Amino acid sequence: xxxxxxxxxxxxxxxxxxxxxxxxxxxxxxxxxxxxxxxxxxxxxxxxxxxxxxxxxxxxxxxxxxxxxxxxxxxxxxxxxxxxxxxxxxxxxxxxxxxxxxxxxxxxxxxxxxxxxxxxxxxxxxxxxxxxxxxxxxxxxxxxxxxxxxxxxxxxxxxxxxxxxxxxxxxxxxxxxxxxxxxxxxxxxxxxxxxxxxxxxxxxxxxxxxxxxxxxxxxxxxxxxxx
Amino acid sequence: xxxxxxxxxxxxxxxxxxxxxxxxxxxxxxxxxxxxxxxxxxxxxxxxxxxxxxxxxxxxxxxxxxxxxxxxxxxxxxxxxxxxxxxxxxxxxxxxxxxxxxxxxxxxxxxxxxxxxxxxxxxxxxxxxxxxxxxxxxxxxxxxxxxxxxxxxxxxxxxxxxxxxxxxxxxxxxxxxxxxxxxxxxxxxxxxxxxxxxxxxxxxxxxxxxxxxxxxxxxxxxxxxxxxxxxxxxxxxxxxxxxxxxxxxxxxxxxxxxxxxxxxx
Ligand code: B1M
Numbered sequence: 088x089x090x091x092x093x094x095x096x097x098x099x100x101x102x103x104x105x106x107x108x109x110x111x112x113x114x115x116x117x118x119x120x121x122x123x124x125x126x127x128x129x130x131x132x133x134x135x136x137x138x139x140x141x142x143x144x145x146x147x148x149x150x151x152x153x154x155x156x157x158x159x160x161x162x163x164x165x166x167x168x169x170x171x172x173x174x175x176x177x178x179x180x181x182x183x184x185x186x187x188x189x190x191x192x193x194x195x196x197x198x199x200x201x202x203x204x205x206x207x208x209x210x211x212x213x214x215x216x217x218x219x220x221x222x223x224x225x226x227x228x229x230x231x232x233x234x235x236x237x238x239x240x241x242x243x244x245x246x247x248x249x250x251x252x253x254x255x256x257x258x259x260x261x262x263x264x265x266x267x268x269x270x271x272x273x274x275x276x277x278x279x280x281x282x283x284x285x286x287x288x289x290x291x292x293x294x295x296x297x298x299x300x301x302x303x304x305x306x307x308x309x310x311x312x313x314x
Numbered sequence: 315x316x317x318x319x320x321x322x323x324x325x326x327x328x329x330x331x332x333x334x335x336x337x338x339x340x341x342x343x344x345x346x347x348x349x350x351x352x353x354x355x356x357x358x359x360x361x362x363x364x365x366x367x368x369x370x371x372x373x374x375x376x377x378x379x380x381x382x383x384x385x386x387x388x389x390x391x392x393x394x395x396x397x398x399x400x401x402x403x404x405x406x407x408x409x410x411x412x413x414x415x416x417x418x419x420x421x422x423x424x425x426x427x428x429x430x431x432x433x434x435x436x437x438x439x440x441x442x443x444x445x446x447x448x449x450x451x452x453x454x455x456x457x458x459x460x461x462x463x464x465x466x467x468x469x470x471x472x473x474x475x476x477x478x479x480x481x482x483x484x485x486x487x488x489x490x491x492x493x494x495x496x497x498x499x500x501x502x503x504x505x506x507x508x509x510x511x512x513x514x515x516x517x518x519x520x521x522x523x524x525x526x527x528x529x530x531x532x533x534x535x536x537x538x539x540x541x542x543x544x545x546x547x548x549x550x551x552x553x554x555x556x557x558x559x560x561x562x563x564x565x566x567x568x569x570x571x572x573x574x575x576x577x578x579x
Pocket of ligand 1: 212
């Protein structure tokens with residue numbers, strides 16, 4: 088299997104929601120065929136760049152899953168099955184994306200905002216940040232504004248990353264920034280936001296420092312900020 | 315849930331001539347249809363009630379050989395005669411199989427358990443003894459214990475025992491469904507490695523709207539610890555109850571089977 092075929096297979100199996108070979112998929116009769124875990128291992132062994140696997144294999148697949156959910160073709164468990172696959176893939180890829188031994192570039196608090204349970208994207212960002220040399224404090228998902236502000240303060244963090252995947256919860260990011268201002272912390276911390284419904288315009292509107300399209304964009308932006 | 319397809323049973327009017335006249339195509343079709351409908355095992359019972367023991371031995375050889383060659387599913391050899399079971403298992407000849415069934419009868423256990431051990435196959439164990447079906451949980455559990463002890467002595471592992479708590483018609487005694495369910499739970503508790511199995515339809519005998527009772531009973535039995543059912547896999551009400559109960563018990567990962575059956579319903 089060449090690189091394109093392998094990435095396509097990974098993509099297909101994430102959409103099918105098959106984590107390991109014995110798993111059933113959305114469609115019938117796939118049991119026994121290599122699934123995401125086995126294919127990612129193959130890809131790593133074949134020396135395919137982990138960054139390419141994440142961008143072409145994982146992210147693209149989850150977009151397809153979202154579109155299918157949108158059309159009513161996928162149900163919540165179908166979506167969760169795919170999400171689980173991405174988690175398993177990232178467990179394998181994390182050490183490759185993180186080049187260990189770099190000195191700390193600063194403390195980075197990361198959270199998915201209150202009311203929002205989507206954490207796949209944030210988890211990828213966390214891994215990339217660690218790989219880029221940041222000390223990451225991942226607060227998890229559905230994190231209240233109070234806890235976020237407290238964590239920034241207690242850790243004297245220089246960076247805050249906020250993730251939201253719902254048009255209803257993205258508003259909470261603005262609330263966090265307001266709370267930082269009210270606590271007198273806004274000047275010590277750079278706020279970067281991300282998540283599918285967010286945009287550069289939205290970041291400007293709520294007073295965030297930057298909007299990240301994806302995890303790699305976040306690393307680029309941080310590099311520019313440091314320069 | 316494991317479905318054991320019950321349709322190849324010579325006591326059924328449609329099946330009897332199929333066996334007696336060796337109608338190969340029809341037999342294969344009946345097995346295949348059950349497999350397609352989700353049966354994990356194909357039960358074969360050739361006891362037509364006509365002819366002698368030798369006829370049954372011949373019939374089970376033919377039926378097993380015929381089904382085995384055409385349908386890629388394990389066969390559940392079903393007879394109350396140890397010689398028929400032995401012949402059926404021999405005909406399986408390595409093809410996955412199961413024995414249906416034994417009860418707490420020491421002599422019979424001594425005949426059948428060695429067959430199970432030799433072929434390394436699971437055995438359905440009825441929670442009854444020589445006096446019949448005990449009316450209470452303690453009695454049924456005692457029968458199960460007798461079988462489990464004998465199985466241990468003959469080298470049949472506990473994981474190969476499928477205990478059937480048995481069900482009596484509730485029309486005659488309304489407490490009996492609960493006795494069965496409580497026995498299921500007690501068996502699971504006492505023999506954690508063993509599996510449980512049941513033929514459910516007896517529960518509703520003599521009452522109207524039997525499908526409804528059977529389906530509710532199946533769902534309750536799944537909660538009590540049922541692993542397998544001997545049933546008609548083509549019965550859509552029962553299939554729905556099996557899929558629904560399994561999903562509600564959290565035993566259908568990502569609701570794959572449930573969603574596949576009903577997502578366009
Ligand atoms: C520095 O800080 C940074 C920097 C960059 C950052 C960053 C932070 N955060 C993200 N980034 C960026 O970098 C990441 C990596 O490159 C990227 O992250 P992303 O998260 O964008 O990308 C991930 C790698 C892959 N993407 C994902 O993981 C999201 C995929 C989709 C399919 C999705 C999933 C998987 C789930 N979901 Co939900 N889900 C959808 C999603 C559809 C879609 N196309 O996005 C979406 C977001 N969901 C939606 C909905 C409606 C819902 N979901 C819900 C639930 C779920 C699951 C739990 C089943 C599951 C999440 C599991 C999990 N552990 O995360 C419910 C809400 C739950 C809640 N309160 O949060 C529920 C309401 C469904 C329901 N009816 O219950 C839709 C939102 C619609 C809207 N208008 O807001 C949706 C777009 C699907 C759809 N097409 O309808 C970038 O955005």
